[in-house]
Amino acid sequence: MRYWKDRGMRQHEWGGAGDYKAKYGGTPFTLPEFRKSRYRFIQLVRDTAERAYYFPRKLKKNRYMAKIRTRDAESSDGAERPPGA
Secondary structure, three states: OHHHHHOOOOOOOOOOOOHHHHHHOOOOOOOOOOOOOOOHHHHHHHHHHHHHHHHHHHHHHHHHHHHHHHHHHHHOOOOOOOOOO
């Protein structure tokens, strides 16, 4: 970043959202994305491929969140547990 800033670069597209990026002092903006396929079924195939690509991550996240919710529910029931239980 310093290299390009020293050479006069004023804008950089960070690629995606992220609250942590605010600490770098940038100005957020929305970059619209449009897609138009020649044939309708190509859009269906493209959307299906995207869902298939992200499905394992979503599944892993859901399992992780379920584990946290279970742990939090068990710890909030008021019962004292020995360490390591």
